[in-house]
Structures are given as structure tokens and as C-alpha cells.
Amino acid sequence: MDRLLLTLGIIFASLTAGYAFRHAVTTGRVRLSGEALALARRCLQTTAVFALIPVSAMLSLWGLPSPDTRLLALPLLGLTAWVWGGALSLLFARLLRLNRAQTGSLYCCGTFTNIGAVGSLVCVLFLGESAIALVALYRLCEELFYFSVSFPIARWYSQEHGGRLSFRNLRFDPILKVVLSALLLGIALNLLHVPRPEFCGPLASGFMILATVLFLFAIGLSLKLASLRRYTRQSLAVCIIKFIGVPLLITGLARCIGYGNVDNGLPLKVVAVLSAMPVAMTALVPPSLFRLDLDLANACWIFSTLALAAVLPALLAILPRL
Numbered sequence: 002m003d004r005l006l007l008t009l010g011i012i013f014a015s016l017t018a019g020y021a022f023r024h025a026v027t028t029g030r031v032r033l034s035g036e037a038l039a040l041a042r043r044c045l046q047t048t049a050v051f052a053l054i055p056v057s058a059m060l061s062l063w064g065l066p067s068p069d070t071r072l073l074a075l076p077l078l079g080l081t082a083w084v085w086g087g088a089l090s091l092l093f094a095r096l097l098r099l100n101r102a103q104t105g106s107l108y109c110c111g112t113f114t115n116i117g118a119v120g121s122l123v124c125v126l127f128l129g130e131s132a133i134a135l136v137a138l139y140r141l142c143e144e145l146f147y148f149s150v151s152f153p154i155a156r157w158y159s160q161e162h163g164g165r166l167s168f169r170n171l172r173f174d175p176i177l178k179v180v181l182s183a184l185l186l187g188i189a190l191n192l193l194h195v196p197r198p199e200f201c202g203p204l205a206s207g208f209m210i211l212a213t214v215l216f217l218f219a220i221g222l223s224l225k226l227a228s229l230r231r232y233t234r235q236s237l238a239v240c241i242i243k244f245i246g247v248p249l250l251i252t253g254l255a256r257c258i259g260y261g262n263v264d265n266g267l268p269l270k271v272v273a274v275l276s277a278m279p280v281a282m283t284a285l286v287p288p289s290l291f292r293l294d295l296d297l298a299n300a301c302w303i304f305s306t307l308a309l310a311a312v313l314p315a316l317l318a319i320l321p322r323l
Contacts, residue, residue: 005317008126009310012119015214016306019221038222045219053212054117055183058137060205062187064197065134069263075138075272079116082251082276083146087112087154089246093238103235105158105293106284110239110301112151113284114247116140118220119306120278122213123313124271127320130206131264135271137184147283155287220282229300236304243305244277244312251276252323261323270320277312279305 025031026038033041090111094104114120117140124132190197229236252273255261260269280302288295 004126005313008123008313011122011126011210011214012217012306012309015217016221016224019218020224021221022218023222023224042219042222045215045222049212049216049219050117051179053208053215054121054137055179057133057205057208057212058180059183059187059190060197060201060208061130061133062137062184063190063195064202064205065131065191069268071258071260071263072135072138072268074258075135075268076141078251078255078272079139079275080142080146081254082247083112083114083143083151085250086114086242086247087151089242090239093242097234097238099235101158102292103294103297105155105291106288106295106298107235107239107301108158109151109155109284109287109293110280110298110305111242113147113281114243114275115278115281115306116143116275117281118213118216119309120275121209123274123278123316125206125209127274127317128267128270130202131267132271133205133209134184134187135268136275137180139271139275141180141184152287155293156291159291159293223282229304232297232300232304235297236301239280239301239305240308243279244308248273248277256323266323269323273320273323274316277316279309279312 022031023038026033087108088111090107091104093111094107097107099107116136120140121133121136124136252269255269255272260266260272263269280298282302284302285295285298287293288298
């Protein structure tokens with residue numbers, strides 16, 4: 002219960018603090034220009050993504066006891082989760098009879114998942130510092146898939162699409178380069194049997210928690226509360242995808258791989274947590290860029306994030322039984 006309350010407290014306190022600060026700026030109680038606020042948000046996100054998270058992953062991977070070769074399948078499970086979530090969202094869009102703009106937004110909500118901030122935090126507080134390296138492996142191809150596959154698909158649903166899908170933007174994103182370098186360094190130190198100082202374990206956990214706070218605070222700075230009532234059906238559909246459809250498939254695949262027999266089932270528990278995370282804030286970017294239904298995406302993001310109040314207790318009860 003302590004871990005649950007701490008996790009929920011960090012998530013919602015960080016979001017609320019960011020939103021409150023933005024409200025203070027817009028009402029004039031804090032004198033700060035819109036450009037300065039946007040710059041502060043970018044700096045917070047950059048610090049979390051390019052510094053704290055990679056270093057935390059490297060330190061955690063360095064300390065893993067003899068990594069199992071079956072862990073190499075973690076990036077494939079991550080890819081499968083995003084593809085499956087997107088496919089389910091297109092199915093629900095057809096069932097709900099959504100138009101093209103709404104379908105594109107629902108696809109973004111189905112495939113973009115909050116692993117970097119919320120997923121990492123839940124894994125650290127529920128499962129311990131060793132989970133950080135597994136989280137990094139699971140999301141290794143995240144940026145590559147999002148920007149090279151998900152964005153073109155979302156653009157195809159806009160009114161301005163060229164009539165065909167284009168995946169020519171396949172590239173190594175800077176974030177992927179940083180994370181990959183950190184993982185390779187951690188693996189090298191591990192395989193070379195370089196002793197890891199004792200303080201590195203708590204440091205890895207501390208960096209991950211701090212990265213989550215900064216990232217969620219930055220999200221709160223740009224949070225816009227839309228009317229959830231207008232998009233109740235779509236939001237419920239996204240919750241079914243995120244918290245039932247994707248976890249059932251991905252956790253089942255992880256069990257078939259044998260993750261339940263590795264390190265007391267830690268990889269299986271990590272996969273179970275990461276496959277049941279809410280919509281990522283990134284899901285609001287394509288609707289904004291390609292003139293999709295931004296209000297729908299915003300409502301689904303808020304609704305799925307608030308649903309963590311019920312999802313996290315369920316995970317806490319399920320994880321010991323895996």
C-alpha cells in the first residue's frame with residue numbers, strides 16, 4: 002500500500018504542480034513569457050530523456066547478475082505491444098464509426114504508451130532498481146517505431162495526406178542513439194566484470210524517479226483539460242485496449258518465452274507493468290501536426306492517466322501471482 006500511494010502521489014503531484022504553475026503564469030501571478038515557459042518545458046524534458054534516464058539504465062544494466070539471453074526478446078515484445086495497440090484502436094474506430102480525423106487520433110492513443118515516465122516509475126517502485134535495465138531494453142525501439150511508422154500512419158488519416166503511406170523517414174533518432182550507447186556501456190561493464198560501486202543502485206533509482214518528476218511536471222505545463230464527457234466512448238475503448246487487450250497478449254507472449262523462470266519472474270512482471278500503461282503525451286503530437294481530432298486525443302490521454310488510480314492497485318495484486 003505504501004508503494005502504491007507513493008507511486009500515485011508522485012504521478013499526480015508532478016502533473017498537478019506543472020499544471021498549477023502554468024495556470025499561475027497564464028493568470029499573471031507568475032511573470033513569465035510564453036516563450037520562456039516553452040523553453041523551460043523543453044529543458045526539463047531534455048534533461049530527463051537525454052541525461053537521467055540513460056544514465057539510470059546504464060547503471061542498472063551494469064549491476065544485473067549474468068543477463069539471460071532470452072532478455073534480447075524484450076525489444077520485440079515492445080514493438081509487438083505498439084503494433085497490437087494500434088491495430089486494436091483501428092478496430093474500435095470502425096466499431097464506433099469514427100471519421101478519418103477521429104480514427105487517426107484514436108490510433109495514436111492506441112499505439113503511443115507512457116513507458117518512459119509512468120511505466121519506469123511504477124517498475125522502480127513496485128519491482129526495484131533491477132527493473133530499470135529491463136525497461137530500457139523493452140523500449141529500445143520506441144522512438145524509431147513512433148517516428149518512422151506511427152507518425153506516417155497518423156498523417157495518412159489527415160485531410161492533407163498524399164493518398165499513400167510513406168515510411169521513408171526510417172532513421173536513428175537522437176534519443177535512440179543516446180539510449181543505445183548507455184545500454185552498450187552498461188553491458189560492456191557487466192561482461193567485463195567491472196565491480197559496480199554500492200551507491201550506484203540507489204543512484205539509478207533516484208535518477209529514474211527524478212526523471213519521472215521532471216517529465217510529468219513538464220507535461221503539466223502544457224496540459225489542457227478538455228471535456229471528457231464528449232469522448233466517453235472513445236476513452237473507454239482506449240482503456241480496454243491499454244489495460245486489457247495489450248497486456249493479455251504481451252504478458253502471454255512473455256510467459257511463453259519463459260520470463261517467469263528468469264530472475265524470480267522479474268522480466269515477466271516488468272512486461273506486465275509496461276504493457277498496461279496509459280496513453281503517452283506524445284499521442285497528442287500527430288493530431289496537432291496533421292489536423293486530426295486533438296480534443297479526442299487529449300480526452301483519451303487524461304482519461305487513461307486518471308484510470309491509473311484503479312489500474313495500479315490491480316497490478317500490485319496481480320504481480321505476486323505471476
